[in-house]
Amino acid sequence: MADIVNTLFNGLSLGSIYLLVALGLSITFGLMGVINMAHGEFIMIGAYMTYLMQQIFVAVFGKSGSLYYIIAIPFAFLVTFFIGCVMEKVLIARLYGRKMDSLLATWGISLILQQAARSIFGSQGVNVNAPDFLKGGIKIGPCTFAYNRIFIITMVSMCLLVVWILMNKSSFGAQMRATMQNRPMAQCMGINSKRVDCITFALGSGLAGVAGCSIALLGSVDSTVGQNYIVYSFMTVVLGGVGNLIGTVIGAMIIGFSSIFVESYQSASIARAIVLLIIIVFLQFKPKGLFAIRSRILDEE
Amino acid sequence: MRKEIMRKTTAVILAVTMIFSLAGCGSKSSKDKTVEVGLLHSMTGAMAISEQAVLDAEKLAIKEINEDGGVLGCQVEYQEEDGASDPATFATKAEKLVDQDGISTVFGCWTSSSRKAVKSIFEDYDALLFYPVQYEGMESSSNIVYTGAAPNQQIVPAIEYLIEQGYTKFFLLGSDYVFPRTANMIITAQVEAAGLEVVGEEYADMDQTDFSAIISKIEEAKPDIIINTLNGTGNVSFFKQMSEKNYTCDDYMTMSFSIAEEEVATIGADLLKGHMVSWNYYQTTDTEKNKDFVAAYKAEYGEDRVTSDPAEAAYDAVYLWKAACEEAGSFEVDDVLAAIDKGGISFDAPEGTVTIDGDNQHLVKPVRIGQVADDGLIYEIFSTDPVDPDPYLESYDWAVKAGIKPLE
Helix, strand or coil, rough: HHHHHHHHHHHHHHHHHHHHHHHHHHHHHHHHHCCCCCCHHHHHHHHHHHHHHHHHHHHCCCCCCCCCHHHHHHHHHHHHHHHHHHHHHCCHHHCCCCCHHHHHHHHHHHHHHHHHHEEEEECCECCCCCCCCHCEEEEEEEEEHHHHHHHHHHHHHHHHHHHHHHCCCCCHHHHHHHHHHHHHHHHHHHHHHHHHHHHHHHHHHHHHHHHHHHHHCCCCCCCCCCHHHHHHHHHHHHEEEEEEEHHHHHHHHHHHHHHHHHHCCCCCHHHHHHHHHHHHHHHHHHHCCCCCCCCCCCCCC | CHHHHHHHHHHHHHHHHHHHHCCCCCCCHHHCCCCEEEEEEECCCCCHHHHHHHHHHHHHHHHHHCCCCCCCCCCEEEEEECCCCCHHHHHHHHHHHHHHHCCCCCECCCCCHHHHHHHHHHHCCEEEECCCCCCCCCCCCCCEEEECCHHHHCCHHHHHHHHCCCCEEEEEEECCCHHHHHHHHHHHHHHHHHHCCCEEEEEEEECCCHHHHHHHHHHHHHHEEEEEEEECHHHHHHHHEEEEHHCCCCCCCCEECCCCHHHHHHHHHHHHHCCEECCCCCCCCCCCCHHHHHHHHHHHHHHCCCHHHHHHHHHHHHHHHHHHHHHCCCCHHHHHHHHHCCCCCEEEEEECCEEEEECCEEEEEECCCEEEECCCEEEEECCCCCCCCCCCCCCHHHHHHHHCCCCC
């Protein structure tokens, strides 16, 4: 019984991590169709911002405590939101509809950001200490639930809720969906589509920054930390069906749970291969992912 | 006609430079005679984190030697090449150093895969490589001097120590590449020969970040000691996620073979406190020579830097090369190798006196088991007299019986 609870919790927790890292991508790639290879680097920037905030607190108050982490989350969001905004204006805006070009360009950006991180923070990995309230775990019977994992699950639920409200209940969300679904029509209705593009892309980047805050607690932070997650992010979005929030949630959970289940009986390397195999086979039958959006746009490939 | 002249001039220039480069030290005026060596490490990529310290230690040794009058009256100059954490790049750069630049002695490499990639180049061009990192053994090239520990100078004594301490259930955890797999093959043979039990063996991907499934398996197997050969960032994730579950060294003791002072600084002393490691040298090693080495290293690279076993082994490598050249009275690889093979080339190193074994070109060195303390340093809890290197473990009955072979 304890084993089952443990495995379920681990699966849920890994699924949440994948969901958190993929949430931003489900907006930039899923909704906007930009193959953003620099997504992982936004995660890295978020993680480094957490580290930066911790160092500031250590310098000012002598210890990092708990508060730094609470402040680091909006801080990381704002920094990556801003960088995403600039990147959209300078680069992405010129490459809409040119998928291959934007893939290569964002890959270049990703290399530049990695090198920049190495120049600023050094090649040695840095360590973000868990804030006091996330140290250790709660013990219920024979199982221990790490506070950190519970926090990530809570955080991803909150992000999901905010994104859902923003997309479906706010007027900006309506503008956003309108622009992404039928650009000329939205423009005719008086929507400033350039502004919508910019904010949407920045929002996706900001979510990656928030994911970075959580990733920072799981391991060391170095310039390549985003690379560990980029493949899983794309897999999650593709599996779930491009452009669909619910699809991304279910995609992340499938990947998370199946990784943990296979790894419980097999080695980590084999688990990876099997998860990949599951996805490939799945996409054979549903090439557009779990939840394909049916649209009436004529210019879809 | 013009082309002809050009070609002739080029040929003459080439010939002249070749003669000069062959002559090496002593070609210029006696005041500034020089000899050039190569330093081949990853300055970029995943391994740059670790190899920087080794590179720094080699440069420090060269600087000290030069201030002290050089080798055979020649000032040592070095040429750095970046292996970029990629075995293929290591091979290209090694060939460039020994062939194109005419440098015969190179200090370099960290990972076993990079060493294996350059091995044949050093053998083909009859050049000399000093390799400064502990490794899995099962190799003995006549063109490589191994200044880190062979398995019987790190792994085997550590397991012997654990068995003596009464640990009975071993869990083997490592990254998925050649060193952990070979190390675990050796450990399994040794543990089973002692009549004890290996209760689990798990490998994590090099870039794995989630260890929850592996930790569940550890909980299920209930070992009393975890033998950890994870490397790089895997260690940080693993120890962080163990502490998420409130586990300390009282619940699960670990013995690590890839965590030195540098890694402790990254992972954090609070997570590693009380855990054991096995090396030949620690920053806290109590010798006169080490006090000077630590002071010099910190003076050169900053107070916050720490010295570690690989850095110390790299430092020794440069001095051992100096001793071998002086014994041979020459910089020629064949002469130097002949001097080494006679045996007895030694250096009074920070870890104690180390001697190159003439037969297998590994070092005779002491083994130390250490424990991580609050201050992020590692303190010795057990040590041995200098141990003779035995890269193929031929002097251990259990290893011979188990038929341990190199994994290629």
